[in-house]
Amino acid sequence: MKVLHTADWHLGKKFSHRDREQEHHAVLHWLVQYIITEKIELLIVAGDIFDTDNPPNYARKLYFNFLKQLVNTCCEDIVIVAGNHDSANMLDAPKELLKMLNVHVVGHISEDRAAQIIEIRGKEEGTLKAVVGAVPYLRDKDIRKSISGETYEERVENLRSGIQQHYQEIETALKPYQRKNIPVIVTGHLYAAGGDRVEERKNTIHLGIGGLGIIKAESFSEDFDYVALGHLHRPQRIDKNRPIWYSGTLIPLDFSELNYDQVVLTIEFEAKTIVKHQSVKVPLKRKIRTYKGTLEYIKEKLSNIEDEVELDTWLKIIVETTHYLPDLSNDLDEIIQGKPVEIIKLEQSKTQDTSIDNTAYQNLQSLQDLKEIEVFRMCAQQKGQIETEQLGELESSFKELLGWMQERDVE
The missing domain is CATH 3.60.21.10 (Metallo-dependent phosphatases)
Incomplete structure (x- = not known):
């Protein structure tokens, strides 16, 4: 049987x-x-x-x-x-x-x-x-x-x-x-x-x-x-x-x-x-892939992706980078335009950058030891290296938001 x-x-x-x-x-x-x-x-x-x-x-x-x-x-x-x-x-x-x-x-x-x-x-x-x-x-x-x-x-x-x-x-x-x-x-x-x-x-x-x-x-x-x-x-x-x-x-x-x-x-x-x-x-009609690596590696993978598929290929992309890439999604969309591919999930993974100085925070024991702006800077560093000009703009926006919240609490 x-x-x-x-x-x-x-x-x-x-x-x-x-x-x-x-x-x-x-x-x-x-x-x-x-x-x-x-x-x-x-x-x-x-x-x-x-x-x-x-x-x-x-x-x-x-x-x-x-x-x-x-x-x-x-x-x-x-x-x-x-x-x-x-x-x-x-x-x-x-x-x-x-x-x-x-x-x-x-x-x-x-x-x-x-x-x-x-x-x-x-x-x-x-x-x-x-x-x-x-x-x-x-x-x-x-x-x-x-x-x-x-x-x-x-x-x-x-x-x-x-x-x-x-x-x-x-x-x-x-x-x-x-x-x-x-x-x-x-x-x-x-x-x-x-x-x-x-x-x-x-x-x-x-x-x-x-x-x-x-x-x-x-x-x-x-x-x-x-x-x-x-x-x-x-x-x-x-x-x-x-x-x-x-x-x-x-x-x-x-x-x-x-x-x-x-x-x-x-x-x-x-x-x-x-x-x-x-x-x-089981033969599959749709390919599902995960690509992880540097931006250059990801771009090469997307440029050479297979075109002859029955259903669009679905991708998870993890870009390893030392700093945040604000235009990453648009950049990758341009590469796959016209291809039978869809990026379902896009992530940026921070890699270690030795230029970031964390010594100022090593002796701090808790959040109570930090000012709000210091916590914000640490979070920004964890997301990746941010250009000085960008960080300044972000800090200004953060201070404005913090001030608004403090005024609301007083009310």
Whole structure:
């Protein structure tokens, strides 16, 4: 049996206020064609189909059109679970209708764990081919009762116990299938310990199950033949000895996701054994790049940028400079004029200038030791070397503003 595992589509996602409709349309079209070409029999989408709980209409249309295109193809079953970005209610709303097309949706969990056990039999309801324990993103209220006065540590431990208990109940519900010599697959949308988060997001820890490294590989039963996870955007295996995988995203969702490929995972089973596991690189219609360096380096990069692209290239530019460049944006716009390029983010990064004398401030212990104008000068220096004439004009404006604020305080 051939299975395709994907997750974290984030349909409706914006990138610096720009929508991703064209990119998502292209990548979902490619995914349909790949599924048909490779004769995929089961598709698993492990959460975060949408980016928000109230996605724009075009995102919903992309979702339903994708499912429609797979009707009457080799992909006879589709399993979709909700992620932390999804509205479980919205996903569940058409589930009975979609079930008639062998699209099995689990947004919410129910009291009966059997409702999360999906038998994969194909459209003709023939021989049992596989079984899926469909576990969506588990919200706090889904798995435990709030306890008044509990500490942060107690809450984390209670969350851990609740989620482990849920997977133990799924394991129990799947026990009867272990003797049938078919793949037993389980899904999840969470942060499992051992997974590598995207660098720029490592400082953000959410007090929710999806944001905590609350589950270890040992929490998933060895009776599970494959665990299909979503939530982390980097494709990865969290335990080298166990088939527990994150598929990652279909397209890079921000500039922090450019250092690795976007892929889908294909798994081929013979009975319960994985005989082939493959990461398939997703072709991208838009290039997203980060350039960092001196102004001369940046100008050279922009001058030689590729012209033959389907969608405009989006850039993040970081110019390393010893002094502030007030006309930088206009200068760079002139270089890319007429090119299929858009600068999405422009930053100036100060490099050390030995000509700046900080000795006057080295012995000062706190802001109370400084006059307002001295604080202003220090801030100006931190932004980069400013020409004497410019600094004088800025100081005059600052003093005028400071005087106005002091007069207002008196009033």
